[in-house]
Amino acid sequence: MRRFRHLAPARLGSVGVLGLAAVLLVGCAPKPAPTEWVTVAPTVSADKTVPPDPAQQVRWPLTGEPAPDAGDDLERAAVSVKIENSAASRPQVGLQRADIVWEELVEGGMTRFVATYHSDLPEDVGPIRSIRPMDAAIAGPVGGVLAYSGGQLAYQQKARAAGLVLVSDDGGGSGFYRNPQRRGDHTLFGDPRTFLARAGDAAPPPAQFAYADSAAESSAATDGREASAVATTFPASSPSWQWGDGGWRRYESGSPATDGGDQITAANVVVLTVTIRDTGNRDAAGAPVPETILTGTGEAIVLSDGHAIDGTWSKGDATDVIELTDAGGEVIELTPGNTWVELVPVMRGTIAVS
Known part of the structure; x- marks a missing residue:
């Protein structure tokens, strides 16, 4: 497995060859069992109470943090929301309180987010925008509700087929409102608590990643290398992360990315190289609509606790959870906390870890 340090766009294009080798390696490795967390009563002796093993305590499935x-909040469904990331839409609201945020390429080379909420449900998130073809493969494994505004019928049908409960502003869904302090196409916001009311009997989300008991025990910290920053580029976006004060701090084109006046931070940053295809469709402005392919396998970098570890991602069907494994085929364990996933295109995308 090669390292991604200071990769150029042309070199990233070679991921297809390495991806084939990764498929063979992953196919031979036994599939890890899903993480299960249960409540264990403390053992009481004559002189003291012995606390339960941390690995057996109840934890939030999407963060790995103790709960x-x-x-009953553990039994509620998750809520995923499509949030915009154009310059005019910033600063966004509610991103910091998401358990997992996925950054995806959309038309014009820009990016948008799929922000998933379960352990924490803020009152306000946005600006909210339309659904895209890969959202079914991103939110499908989580299940629950997907909230958005508009989008082509084929993409909505694809998300519904993945088992998601769809809530859209143009479809009459409740919980949406206009923010008078915003302008243009960036005024639509929403309340995830109201979106959750539409979940019905949707099941709580399964874990999307494996988590260590602590940051120091994460795979990057124990088996990786020290890292202070990761810079990525999309055709028209340049997000980056720097390690500091115990977390990864987000930047947009070199400027701090904020939410509620504070810089956005993450316990983990997961960078995946992905293939992009042209759907053949066009948006309202006539721009081609790209689709991120989230089945198969590709290269990955996982950053936790000021360290980075190289690995491989693999995913079967749209509703399957992504598996992250290291060069030896072992499951990569993250730091408990929130996670951001960068879906960087193999072509016209770059990744540099320093």
Whole structure:
């Protein structure tokens, strides 16, 4: 497995050859069992109470963080929301409180987010925009609700077929409102708590990643290399992350990315190289609509606790959870906390870890 340090766009294009080798390696490795967390009563002796093993405590499935007081909230469905990322849409609202955020390429070379909420449900998120073809493969494994505004019928049908409950502003869904302080196409916001009310009997989300018990025990910290930053480029976007104050701090084209006045941070940054295809469709402005292919396999970098580890991602069907494995085929474990996933195109995308 080669390292991604200071890769140029042309070199990233070679990921297809390495991807084939990764498929063979992943195919030979046994599939890891899903993480299961249960509540274990403490053992009481004559002189003290022995706390339960941390690995057996109840944890939030999408962050791996302990959830001793979560109660029935653990049984609620997740809510995923499509959030815009054009310069005019910033600063966004509610991104910091998401358990997992996926950054995807859309038309014009720009990016948008799929932000998933489960352990924490903010009152306000946005600006909210339309659904895209890969959203079914991103939100499908999580299940629950997908909230958005508009989008082509084929993409909505694809998301519904993945088992998602769709809530859209143009479809009459409740929980949306206009923010008078915003302008143009960037005024639509929403309340994930209201979106959740549409979930019906949707199941709580399964874990999307494996988590260590602590940052120091994450795979990057124990088996990776020290890293202070990762810079990525999309055709018309340049997000980057720098390690500091115990977290990865997000930047947009060199400027701090903020939410509520504070810089956005993540416990983990997962960078995946992906193939992009032209759907043949056009948006309202006539621009080609790209689709990120999230089945198969590709190269990955996982950043946790000021370290980075190289690996491979693999995913079967749209509703399958992505698996992250290291060069030896072992499952990569993340730091408990929120995670951002960067879906960087193999062509016309770059990744540099320093």
